[in-house]
Amino acid sequence: MRRGFFDLYWREVSLRDLPKRAVSQSQGKDRDKHPMARLSAKNGRNGTTEVLRAVGRKLRLRRVERGFTLQAVSERTGVSAAMLSLVERGKASPSVGTLVAINSLLNLHIPELLGHTAGNQDLVTPAAKQTVVKPLRGVVHRVVADDQARGLQMTLNHYSRGAANSPEPITHGGYEYGYVLDGELEVTVDGETHLLRAGDLISYWSSEPHRIVNRGPKKARALWINLRTS
DSSP: OOOHHHHHHHHHHHHHSHHHHHHHHHHHHGGGSSHHHHHHOOOOOOOOOOOHHHHHHHHHHHHHHHTTOOHHHHHHHHHHHHHHHHHHHHHHHOOHHHHHHHHHTOOOOHHHTTTTTSOOOOOOGGGGEEEEEEOOTTEEEEEEEEEEETEEEEEEEEOTTTOSSSSSSSSSSSEEEEEEEEEEEEEEEEEEOOOETTOOOEETTTTOOEEEEEEEEOOOOEEEEEOOOO
């Protein structure tokens, strides 16, 4: 069963809360027998449910504020009205592609959905205050900057071997720049595939179907800048 964005996000939060010894034992062959592992699994499931409900409420509130019906959002994002309804009711965990499409239309940002409110832009954003999300297995996004007033989001992305940003090409609003720091990334934009190595830059309209995959022999690291356009 494919895990959604918030299933994986909450799993990482739960594991961070476990003592190191418990995590080590829970990752072994007897992890299901370890009481801390069972407690973490239970808390993880409960936590995921609460996160999904909170996210669903925020999505519905923003949709209503902007005057969209479920059908209107469905037509503009390609996500079925039935799936949108499940997400708003906290009954389904959206994939990263679904989340990006909805957020783009409703002008929402991941930190907002995770409970981080946007205040005045600080001169310095310490690493400890930067939001880290793991939307898919092998992919880590560190939100270095999320300047809503200026329509800019900057993320430091890590891709393990074989990892991709989404199962299928995605589209959303805006324009983006990608700069590879280490390793190699295969970026497909509107059906055309480009191989990027360290030092290479790619830029394209986010409305063009795009997908990022690490097919190289080692981990890849890239800086991605997303600009929201009116």
